[in-house]
Amino acid sequence: MREIIKSNANKTIKFIKSLQMKKYRDEQDKFIIEGEKLMDEALRYMVPISMVMISQSFAESSKHDEYSVILRERKIPMYYSEDSIFKGVCETHTPKGIIAVVEKPEYDFDNIISKDKLSIILLHELRDPGNVGTIIRTADACGMDAVLISKESTDIYNGKTIRATMGSLFHIPVIQGLDTLETIVKLKKRKTVIIGADPHNGINCTELPHYRKWAVIVGNESRGINNEINDVLDIKASIPMPGSAESLNAGIAASILMYEFSVRNQCL
CATH class of the missing domain: 3.30.1330.30 (Ribosomal protein L30/S12)
Incomplete structure (x- = not known):
């Protein structure tokens, strides 16, 4: 009994x-x-x-x-x-x-970024659990190598975040608590192209060349990417929007960029 x-x-x-x-x-x-x-x-x-x-x-x-x-x-x-x-x-x-x-799982950061072909999404100060969970789920769907999350972002083990991942948290390496600048420096040493999401001042994301190793950075929901991070970007990418909206939700924007770059780089 x-x-x-x-x-x-x-x-x-x-x-x-x-x-x-x-x-x-x-x-x-x-x-x-x-x-x-x-x-x-x-x-x-x-x-x-x-x-x-x-x-x-x-x-x-x-x-x-x-x-x-x-x-x-x-x-x-x-x-x-x-x-x-x-x-x-x-x-x-x-x-x-x-x-x-x-x-909680453990992942080897250096081993992940040492791959010959690499696709990364780096979240800088994202605070909304639903956005973070959605991005993890999309990164999984797009076949990304990892999701990296800054120490100022929401905790990925928050219940809302976990539910928003719909199980993708178990499919893809997710590493949180990182210093964004230090992470960018390490990625650049591994010859990774650093692409910043910019709603207004970037190159049309559909026109960017193919890269074997790339990382997209998505900034805070209201402030975006700060000047300190902007200064170390290799490229800024924007999503063309023919409608009247000024910008997209951070989770949606990250998802579009991941899908665009992942599909276009599969031939490499």
Whole structure:
């Protein structure tokens, strides 16, 4: 018979709740995923899972039976709680019945940028979790080598960001907490062309030449790329807009640029 957690004072409940805060995610090197979609992706890509929390109602589903077989095979602890207790540890308004505590991945930055052919998106001071998650998802779809994120940007392990990635966080290297200028210097040493997204003063992105190694930088949602970063760019690229809008949402602009450069450079 399963033991059902019935109190918010339970240490497992408290631990999972603590991971809603960046401070504790950083201390533990762990984060939370919610729902079947993210759970499926984590299991498919063999992401290290520390534990799983399941609601009492979800435990009656066929999907639970499917998960429990895999989780037992991988020796991943499963905990069960009353639905009301489970709802309290969820960040979504409509809990999906399953939560996993996942270990943060580690990536070798120098190994990534040493590739002979390289495509990178570098996010400088992006604060909106939805934008960052969308960009990670698009980078995955475009076959980018990595997403690099400055230390002033939103935490990629924020629940909103994770949900916006739709599982792409498990498919592509994402490295955060970087100093933008230092990162650019390292990329340039590896002969990477640095392209800055500029809504008004850049070269039409459809007219740029092909590059074997390139990195697109997208700046803050309201301020864009600052002068210090602008001074070290190799090229500025703009998206042609025949309509009346002055600019695009940062997530949309980054997605268009990644797609444009990725498709045009596939022949190299």
